Amino acid sequence: xxxxxxxxxxxxAFEAAGRHQSFSGAAEELGVSHSAISRHVRGLEDRLGAQLxxxxxxxxxxxxxxxxxxxxxxxxxxxxAEASEVFDQRPTGQVTVDAEPLFAMKWLIPRLGDFYRRYxxxxxxxxxxxxxxxxxxxxxxxxxRFFHAGPEGQxxxxxxxxxxxxxxxxxxxxxxxxxxxxxxxxxxRDRHADTWRKWAGLAGCAPPAGAPSDWRMRARxxxxxxxAGHGVLLISSEIAEVDAASGRLIQCSDIGFRMGSxxxxxAEGVMRRSAVRLFRExxxxxxxxxxxxxx
Amino acid sequence: xxxxxxxxxxxxAFEAAGRHQSFSGAAEELGVSHSAISRHVRGLEDRLGAQLxxxxxxxxxxxxxxxxxxxxxxxxxxxxAEASEVFDQRPTGQVTVDAEPLFAMKWLIPRLGDFYRRYxxxxxxxxxxxxxxxxxxxxxxxxxRFFHAGPEGQxxxxxxxxxxxxxxxxxxxxxxxxxxxxxxxxxxRDRHADTWRKWAGLAGCAPPAGAPSDWRMRARxxxxxxxAGHGVLLISSEIAEVDAASGRLIQCSDIGFRMGSxxxxxAEGVMRRSAVRLFRExxxxxxxxxxxxxx
DNA sequence: TCAAAAGCGTGCCTTTTTCGCACATATCAT
DNA sequence: ATGATATGTGCGAAAAAGGCACGCTTTTGA
Numbered sequence: 001x002x003x004x005x006x007x008x009x010x011x012x013a014f015e016a017a018g019r020h021q022s023f024s025g026a027a028e029e030l031g032v033s034h035s036a037i038s039r040h041v042r043g044l045e046d047r048l049g050a051q052l053x054x055x056x057x058x059x060x061x062x063x064x065x066x067x068x069x070x071x072x073x074x075x076x077x078x079x080x081a082e083a084s085e086v087f088d089q090r091p092t093g094q095v096t097v098d099a100e101p102l103f104a105m106k107w108l109i110p111r112l113g114d115f116y117r118r119y120x121x122x123x124x125x126x127x128x129x130x131x132x133x134x135x136x137x138x139x140x141x142x143x144x145r146f147f148h149a150g151p152e153g154q155x156x157x158x159x160x161x162x163x164x165x166x167x168x169x170x171x172x173x174x175x176x177x178x179x180x181x182x183x184x185x186x187x188x189r190d191r192h193a194d195t196w197r198k199w200a201g202l203a204g205c206a207p208p209a210g211a212p213s214d215w216r217m218r219a220r221x222x223x224x225x226x227x228a229g230h231g232v233l234l235i236s237s238e239i240a241e242v243d244a245a246s247g248r249l250i251q252c253s254d255i256g257f258r259m260g261s262x263x264x265x266x267a268e269g270v271m272r273r274s275a276v277r278l279f280r281e282x283x284x285x286x287x288x289x290x291x292x293x294x295x
Numbered sequence: 296x297x298x299x300x301x302x303x304x305x306x307x308a309f310e311a312a313g314r315h316q317s318f319s320g321a322a323e324e325l326g327v328s329h330s331a332i333s334r335h336v337r338g339l340e341d342r343l344g345a346q347l348x349x350x351x352x353x354x355x356x357x358x359x360x361x362x363x364x365x366x367x368x369x370x371x372x373x374x375x376a377e378a379s380e381v382f383d384q385r386p387t388g389q390v391t392v393d394a395e396p397l398f399a400m401k402w403l404i405p406r407l408g409d410f411y412r413r414y415x416x417x418x419x420x421x422x423x424x425x426x427x428x429x430x431x432x433x434x435x436x437x438x439x440r441f442f443h444a445g446p447e448g449q450x451x452x453x454x455x456x457x458x459x460x461x462x463x464x465x466x467x468x469x470x471x472x473x474x475x476x477x478x479x480x481x482x483x484r485d486r487h488a489d490t491w492r493k494w495a496g497l498a499g500c501a502p503p504a505g506a507p508s509d510w511r512m513r514a515r516x517x518x519x520x521x522x523a524g525h526g527v528l529l530i531s532s533e534i535a536e537v538d539a540a541s542g543r544l545i546q547c548s549d550i551g552f553r554m555g556s557x558x559x560x561x562a563e564g565v566m567r568r569s570a571v572r573l574f575r576e577x578x579x580x581x582x583x584x585x586x587x588x589x590x
Numbered sequence: 591t592c593a594a595a596a597g598c599g600t601g602c603c604t605t606t607t608t609c610g611c612a613c614a615t616a617t618c619a620t
Numbered sequence: 621a622t623g624a625t626a627t628g629t630g631c632g633a634a635a636a637a638g639g640c641a642c643g644c645t646t647t648t649g650a
Binding site for chain 4: 591592593594595596597598599600601602603604605606607608609610611612613614615616617618619620
């Protein structure tokens with residue numbers, strides 16, 4: 001669809017001149033000299049091969065063709081201006097977001113600096129609750145939740161579905177250890193006791209010894225334990241990412257599996273509030289992986 | 296209404312990039328290098344303070360904000376392109392125009408060169424009839440007619456209402472002669488016998504001698520007679536204009552009066568034909584006095 | 591496994607566009 | 621008549637845009 005538009009700056013000059021029925025007026029509006037407008041209009045007329053203005057004894061007036069052209073251009077520029085104004089506004093309001101504690105700490109909070117910078121006037125209220133509870137009870141607008149089998153019908157877009165991998169502190173493991181060796185270390189369980197059993201199966205090893213229930217603990221504690229160098233943790237790689245990047249954790253195997261995914265759940269009706277919409281858009285962009293370069 | 300638009304060329308670059316979901320694609324469409332697109336988009340993002348694209352492993356994709364912006368921009372550019380395409384077309388068709396003989400010769404025909412140049416593919420059929428006759432009878436689409444008292448309710452826009460002045464050949468008169476002296480010359484009558492009587496009254500002189508009916512003749516003949524240096528003619532200055540400019544006639548007094556006006560009359564339904572519309576627009580622009588400079 | 595291709599970002603330099611200024615011209619108001 | 625308004629234009633300066641070459645990453649294909 002090759003669309004050869006006339007020079008856009010000349011169009012803008014003509015549009016302003018047409019509205020003002022005056023080159024000087026347009027020049028003032030656009031903050032340039034009248035000669036710039038004169039040249040632009042003349043150039044546009046040459047380019048289009050049509051006369052857009054006629055000379056009055058003093059000043060100029062649109063020709064019929066010019067008037068028709070203007071009538072098409074003005075609304076277009078209006079729409080462009082309107083759409084551009086959105087970026088000038090500093091949105092305000094409140095958003096209450098409820099996230100699972102570990103996901104909040106390791107995924108959301110590291111990214112929030114960008115949100116605060118982008119929307120300094122939006123008050124973000126962050127809550128951490130691990131239960132898959134209904135949003136209204138916690139008075140949250142949005143929730144970041146883990147689903148084992150997808151959000152099942154709800155309108156809850158995907159945030160992350162990175163697989164689980166074994167991570168541990170560098171004092172405990174090195175990159176790409178053999179599965180048998182990993183399974184011989186203290187195994188920390190995140191959220192579900194049988195994740196290590198499944199992983200051992202994938203790795204072609206015997207299931208880990210020891211009573212599975214021994215090590216069940218809250219996810220945050222398991223994570224801290226791993227950081228402290230007291231065992232190996234099977235955990236979503238997007239959560240371990242921040243500590244892996246800083247060298248505090250090491251992914252010691254490329255064997256992993258997907259156990260579920262994080263989704264964004266919205267409370268009823270909150271999308272009418274612009275602050276909520278903006279947070280939603282922002283977090284979806286984040287989850288899709290925005291350009292790393294920051295202004 | 297100060298309307299600060301973002302750089303329009305950057306907008307165009309972004310719009311193309313958004314449609315293609317690709318900088319390279321946009322570059323090809325716009326006939327520039329991909330780096331130009333990249334810079335434009337980056338500059339626009341800086342200017343708006345918002346991220347419009349995100350990086351994909353290979354290529355780019357719109358952010359939520361970028362997608363919304365694109366959805367507003369694309370239709371606007373489409374409309375602009377559509378409105379601009381009008382000028383690319385070479386209109387064709389036929390227009391049949393009926394004009395009073397003298398007005399056709401002295402006003403219309405000298406201007407027609409511009410029409411032929413502008414619309415070389417429109418066939419213009421020119422007729423000359425002096426009667427105020429109905430258009431259908433002459434099979435004309437448009438007529439240029441003289442009205443003594445305005446077109447009275449018809450939709451017949453004004454073409455010219457210049458006043459009558461006395462004109463004669465330079466061998467007969469000089470510029471600004473006293474009315475008495477003018478009235479002593481052979482008085483040629485255009486169209487109405489009592490025009491000289493009225494003019495004499497305005498000049499504060501006695502009405503001209505001689506039987507008024509003696510000199511009534513068709514307007515074209517009276518005009519030719521004046522050109523040949525055989526008398527003074529009271530005639531609309533827009534008709535005498537072309538011969539006055541070339542020095543073949545001289546306006547010998549500034550005393551004049553308005554006797555009526557020329558209007559453009561349209562036949563029923565012909566405005567549906569673009570060639571007729573274009574001629575109408577063209578002649579209205581001409582009558583309003585287009586810029587003299589010609590391309 | 592290695593090489594080539596597809597895509598985008600960026601520094602550096604050239605080209606093109608745009609602009610402002612000053613002056614000229616014409617008209618209008620006082 | 622004179623100053624203010626309004627546009628057209630030549631000329632030199634400034635800015636924007638663009639191209640090229642190169643670097644980086646991912647994908648594809650042999």
